[in-house]
Amino acid sequence: MDPCGKGVFLTGGARGIGRGLMEALLSKGAKVMFCDVRVETGKATEAELQQKFGADNVFFRECDVTDSGFGAVDICVNNAGILDESNWEKTIEVNLTAQIRGSQLALDHMRRDRGGRGGLIINTVSGIVALSVHFCPVYMATKHGMIGFMTSWAKNPKMKDMGVRWRCFCPALTDTDLLKEANDADSGKVEDFNAYQALCSVEGAVMSVDETAQEFLKLFQDQDSDDAIFLVRHNGASGYVRRQLVDSDGVSNIVTVD
Numbered sequence: 001m002d003p004c005g006k007g008v009f010l011t012g013g014a015r016g017i018g019r020g021l022m023e024a025l026l027s028k029g030a031k032v033m034f035c036d037v038r039v040e041t042g043k044a045t046e047a048e049l050q051q052k053f054g055a056d057n058v059f060f061r062e063c064d065v066t067d068s069g070f071g072a073v074d075i076c077v078n079n080a081g082i083l084d085e086s087n088w089e090k091t092i093e094v095n096l097t098a099q100i101r102g103s104q105l106a107l108d109h110m111r112r113d114r115g116g117r118g119g120l121i122i123n124t125v126s127g128i129v130a131l132s133v134h135f136c137p138v139y140m141a142t143k144h145g146m147i148g149f150m151t152s153w154a155k156n157p158k159m160k161d162m163g164v165r166w167r168c169f170c171p172a173l174t175d176t177d178l179l180k181e182a183n184d185a186d187s188g189k190v191e192d193f194n195a196y197q198a199l200c201s202v203e204g205a206v207m208s209v210d211e212t213a214q215e216f217l218k219l220f221q222d223q224d225s226d227d228a229i230f231l232v233r234h235n236g237a238s239g240y241v242r243r244q245l246v247d248s249d250g251v252s253n254i255v256t257v258d
Contacts, residue, residue, distance in 0.1 A: 012080030035063030118163025
Protein backbone atom coordinates (compact mmCIF):
# COMPACT_ATOMS: atom_id res chain seq x y z
CA MET A 1 0.00 0.00 0.00
CA ASP A 2 1.24 3.46 -0.89
CA PRO A 3 0.96 5.57 2.30
CA CYS A 4 0.66 8.87 0.40
CA GLY A 5 -2.65 10.52 1.24
CA LYS A 6 -3.79 7.70 3.51
CA GLY A 7 -5.19 8.25 6.99
CA VAL A 8 -3.29 6.37 9.71
CA PHE A 9 -4.30 5.73 13.31
CA LEU A 10 -1.32 4.73 15.48
CA THR A 11 -1.15 3.88 19.17
CA GLY A 12 1.85 4.50 21.39
CA GLY A 13 3.28 7.17 19.11
CA ALA A 14 4.68 9.69 21.57
CA ARG A 15 8.14 8.14 21.68
CA GLY A 16 10.29 5.18 20.71
CA ILE A 17 9.34 2.89 17.84
CA GLY A 18 5.91 4.50 17.50
CA ARG A 19 7.38 7.91 16.84
CA GLY A 20 9.85 6.43 14.38
CA LEU A 21 7.04 4.70 12.48
CA MET A 22 5.08 7.96 12.34
CA GLU A 23 7.99 9.90 10.92
CA ALA A 24 8.52 7.21 8.27
CA LEU A 25 4.85 7.35 7.26
CA LEU A 26 4.68 11.14 7.31
CA SER A 27 7.77 11.31 5.10
CA LYS A 28 5.82 9.27 2.53
CA GLY A 29 2.82 11.61 2.56
CA ALA A 30 0.51 9.91 5.05
CA LYS A 31 -1.70 11.76 7.52
CA VAL A 32 -1.34 10.41 11.06
CA MET A 33 -3.44 10.62 14.19
CA PHE A 34 -1.62 9.10 17.15
CA CYS A 35 -2.53 8.46 20.74
CA ASP A 36 -0.59 7.84 23.94
CA VAL A 37 -1.06 8.00 27.69
CA ARG A 38 2.01 10.26 27.98
CA VAL A 39 0.27 13.58 27.42
CA GLU A 40 3.18 16.00 27.70
CA THR A 41 5.45 13.85 25.54
CA GLY A 42 2.63 13.40 23.04
CA LYS A 43 1.99 17.13 22.77
CA ALA A 44 5.71 17.83 22.34
CA THR A 45 5.95 15.17 19.63
CA GLU A 46 2.89 16.60 17.88
CA ALA A 47 4.40 20.11 17.87
CA GLU A 48 7.74 18.90 16.54
CA LEU A 49 6.22 16.78 13.79
CA GLN A 50 3.68 19.43 12.80
CA GLN A 51 6.53 21.88 12.32
CA LYS A 52 8.38 19.34 10.20
CA PHE A 53 5.50 17.84 8.19
CA GLY A 54 2.67 20.39 8.44
CA ALA A 55 -0.02 21.11 11.00
CA ASP A 56 -2.69 19.36 8.91
CA ASN A 57 -0.83 16.07 8.70
CA VAL A 58 -0.25 14.92 12.27
CA PHE A 59 -2.50 15.06 15.34
CA PHE A 60 -2.20 13.83 18.92
CA ARG A 61 -4.98 12.65 21.20
CA GLU A 62 -4.61 11.50 24.79
CA CYS A 63 -5.79 7.92 24.91
CA ASP A 64 -5.31 4.81 27.01
CA VAL A 65 -5.36 1.91 24.55
CA THR A 66 -7.00 -0.32 27.14
CA ASP A 67 -10.16 1.80 26.75
CA SER A 68 -10.23 3.41 23.29
CA GLY A 69 -12.20 3.84 20.06
CA PHE A 70 -11.76 5.68 16.78
CA GLY A 71 -13.43 6.62 13.53
CA ALA A 72 -12.90 5.23 10.05
CA VAL A 73 -9.29 5.08 8.90
CA ASP A 74 -7.32 3.49 6.05
CA ILE A 75 -4.55 2.06 8.21
CA CYS A 76 -4.44 1.07 11.88
CA VAL A 77 -1.07 0.52 13.56
CA ASN A 78 -1.39 -0.96 17.06
CA ASN A 79 2.05 -0.18 18.41
CA ALA A 80 1.59 0.50 22.14
CA GLY A 81 3.31 -2.04 24.36
CA ILE A 82 5.03 -2.51 27.71
CA LEU A 83 7.54 -4.89 29.29
CA ASP A 84 6.83 -5.37 32.99
CA GLU A 85 6.81 -8.87 34.45
CA SER A 86 6.12 -7.40 37.91
CA ASN A 87 2.73 -6.22 36.63
CA TRP A 88 1.73 -9.16 34.47
CA GLU A 89 -1.99 -8.30 34.31
CA LYS A 90 -1.22 -4.83 32.91
CA THR A 91 1.20 -6.40 30.43
CA ILE A 92 -1.57 -8.68 29.13
CA GLU A 93 -4.04 -5.79 29.10
CA VAL A 94 -1.79 -3.52 27.00
CA ASN A 95 0.08 -5.99 24.81
CA LEU A 96 -2.73 -8.44 24.05
CA THR A 97 -6.21 -7.29 25.07
CA ALA A 98 -5.81 -3.70 23.82
CA GLN A 99 -4.17 -4.77 20.56
CA ILE A 100 -6.97 -7.24 19.88
CA ARG A 101 -9.55 -4.59 20.76
CA GLY A 102 -7.90 -2.06 18.44
CA SER A 103 -7.72 -4.60 15.64
CA GLN A 104 -11.37 -5.61 16.03
CA LEU A 105 -12.51 -1.98 16.05
CA ALA A 106 -10.43 -1.27 12.95
CA LEU A 107 -11.80 -4.34 11.18
CA ASP A 108 -15.38 -3.34 11.98
CA HIS A 109 -14.80 0.11 10.48
CA MET A 110 -12.81 -1.03 7.44
CA ARG A 111 -14.54 -4.14 6.13
CA ARG A 112 -16.13 -3.59 2.75
CA ASP A 113 -18.87 -6.16 3.28
CA ARG A 114 -20.29 -3.83 5.93
CA GLY A 115 -19.93 -0.55 4.08
CA GLY A 116 -16.27 0.21 4.81
CA ARG A 117 -13.57 0.95 2.28
CA GLY A 118 -11.05 -1.74 3.19
CA GLY A 119 -7.71 -1.12 4.81
CA LEU A 120 -4.58 -2.39 6.48
CA ILE A 121 -4.09 -3.47 10.11
CA ILE A 122 -0.54 -3.71 11.45
CA ASN A 123 0.35 -4.85 14.95
CA THR A 124 3.82 -4.32 16.39
CA VAL A 125 4.73 -7.63 18.00
CA SER A 126 8.41 -8.43 18.73
CA GLY A 127 11.32 -10.17 17.08
CA ILE A 128 11.96 -11.89 20.41
CA VAL A 129 9.28 -14.44 19.43
CA ALA A 130 11.96 -16.14 17.32
CA LEU A 131 14.14 -16.68 20.41
CA SER A 132 13.88 -18.99 23.39
CA VAL A 133 14.21 -16.69 26.40
CA HIS A 134 13.11 -17.21 29.97
CA PHE A 135 13.28 -13.73 31.48
CA CYS A 136 9.91 -12.35 30.27
CA PRO A 137 7.32 -15.17 30.14
CA VAL A 138 4.22 -12.98 30.26
CA TYR A 139 5.59 -10.59 27.63
CA MET A 140 6.40 -13.58 25.41
CA ALA A 141 2.90 -14.99 25.91
CA THR A 142 1.28 -11.73 24.77
CA LYS A 143 3.45 -11.54 21.65
CA HIS A 144 2.82 -15.15 20.63
CA GLY A 145 -0.87 -14.53 21.28
CA MET A 146 -0.93 -11.59 18.88
CA ILE A 147 0.76 -13.62 16.17
CA GLY A 148 -1.88 -16.32 16.56
CA PHE A 149 -4.68 -13.75 16.46
CA MET A 150 -3.41 -11.95 13.36
CA THR A 151 -2.42 -14.98 11.31
CA SER A 152 -5.80 -16.54 12.06
CA TRP A 153 -7.67 -13.50 10.74
CA ALA A 154 -5.38 -13.27 7.72
CA LYS A 155 -6.23 -16.85 6.75
CA ASN A 156 -9.98 -16.24 6.97
CA PRO A 157 -11.44 -17.11 3.52
CA LYS A 158 -13.86 -14.18 3.81
CA MET A 159 -11.06 -11.63 4.25
CA LYS A 160 -10.86 -10.92 0.51
CA ASP A 161 -14.49 -9.77 0.54
CA MET A 162 -13.78 -7.68 3.63
CA GLY A 163 -10.90 -5.97 1.83
CA VAL A 164 -8.70 -5.85 4.93
CA ARG A 165 -5.05 -6.95 5.05
CA TRP A 166 -3.05 -7.93 8.13
CA ARG A 167 0.63 -7.51 8.97
CA CYS A 168 2.75 -8.77 11.89
CA PHE A 169 5.66 -6.38 12.45
CA CYS A 170 8.32 -7.97 14.68
CA PRO A 171 11.20 -5.55 15.32
CA ALA A 172 14.49 -6.65 16.82
CA LEU A 173 15.60 -5.10 20.11
CA THR A 174 15.38 -1.35 19.50
CA ASP A 175 17.01 1.52 21.37
CA THR A 176 13.89 2.85 23.10
CA ASP A 177 12.84 3.87 26.59
CA LEU A 178 11.12 0.48 27.02
CA LEU A 179 14.48 -1.23 26.62
CA LYS A 180 16.28 1.25 28.89
CA GLU A 181 13.66 1.11 31.65
CA ALA A 182 13.96 -2.68 31.84
CA ASN A 183 17.75 -2.39 31.97
CA ASP A 184 17.61 -1.56 35.67
CA ALA A 185 18.28 -4.35 38.15
CA ASP A 186 15.82 -2.84 40.65
CA SER A 187 12.92 -2.31 38.23
CA GLY A 188 11.56 -5.85 38.41
CA LYS A 189 10.49 -5.59 34.78
CA VAL A 190 12.21 -8.86 33.83
CA GLU A 191 12.49 -12.14 35.75
CA ASP A 192 16.23 -12.60 35.20
CA PHE A 193 18.01 -9.27 34.89
CA ASN A 194 21.44 -10.76 34.15
CA ALA A 195 20.10 -12.82 31.24
CA TYR A 196 18.23 -9.83 29.87
CA GLN A 197 21.28 -7.59 30.14
CA ALA A 198 23.44 -10.25 28.47
CA LEU A 199 21.10 -10.35 25.46
CA CYS A 200 21.03 -6.55 25.16
CA SER A 201 24.82 -6.43 25.38
CA VAL A 202 25.43 -8.69 22.38
CA GLU A 203 27.19 -6.69 19.68
CA GLY A 204 24.72 -5.60 17.02
CA ALA A 205 21.69 -6.88 18.95
CA VAL A 206 20.07 -3.46 19.40
CA MET A 207 18.87 -1.47 16.39
CA SER A 208 18.21 2.26 16.20
CA VAL A 209 14.65 3.58 15.94
CA ASP A 210 15.41 4.89 12.44
CA GLU A 211 16.63 1.47 11.26
CA THR A 212 13.48 -0.15 12.61
CA ALA A 213 11.24 2.47 10.98
CA GLN A 214 12.83 1.96 7.58
CA GLU A 215 12.19 -1.78 7.81
CA PHE A 216 8.58 -0.97 8.72
CA LEU A 217 8.13 0.84 5.40
CA LYS A 218 9.15 -2.33 3.55
CA LEU A 219 6.42 -4.27 5.33
CA PHE A 220 3.93 -1.47 4.88
CA GLN A 221 4.36 -1.32 1.12
CA ASP A 222 4.29 -5.09 0.57
CA GLN A 223 1.09 -6.26 -1.11
CA ASP A 224 1.40 -9.90 -0.09
CA SER A 225 2.35 -12.09 2.88
CA ASP A 226 -0.76 -11.49 4.98
CA ASP A 227 -0.25 -14.72 6.92
CA ALA A 228 3.51 -14.24 7.37
CA ILE A 229 5.53 -12.65 10.17
CA PHE A 230 8.02 -9.92 9.28
CA LEU A 231 11.11 -10.36 11.46
CA VAL A 232 13.32 -7.27 11.50
CA ARG A 233 17.07 -7.84 11.47
CA HIS A 234 20.22 -5.75 10.96
CA ASN A 235 21.87 -5.01 7.62
CA GLY A 236 19.02 -5.92 5.32
CA ALA A 237 18.61 -9.40 6.83
CA SER A 238 14.92 -8.86 7.62
CA GLY A 239 12.46 -11.29 6.09
CA TYR A 240 9.21 -13.18 6.34
CA VAL A 241 8.60 -16.38 8.25
CA ARG A 242 5.47 -18.43 8.71
CA ARG A 243 4.55 -20.30 11.84
CA GLN A 244 4.01 -23.91 10.88
CA LEU A 245 1.89 -25.23 13.73
CA VAL A 246 2.48 -28.94 13.12
CA ASP A 247 5.35 -30.23 11.01
CA SER A 248 5.72 -33.74 9.63
CA ASP A 249 7.61 -34.75 12.77
CA GLY A 250 4.86 -33.42 15.02
CA VAL A 251 6.98 -30.49 16.21
CA SER A 252 6.00 -26.82 15.95
CA ASN A 253 8.57 -24.88 13.91
CA ILE A 254 9.06 -21.46 12.40
CA VAL A 255 9.95 -21.75 8.72
CA THR A 256 11.40 -19.17 6.35
CA VAL A 257 9.27 -17.92 3.49
CA ASP A 258 11.11 -18.04 0.15
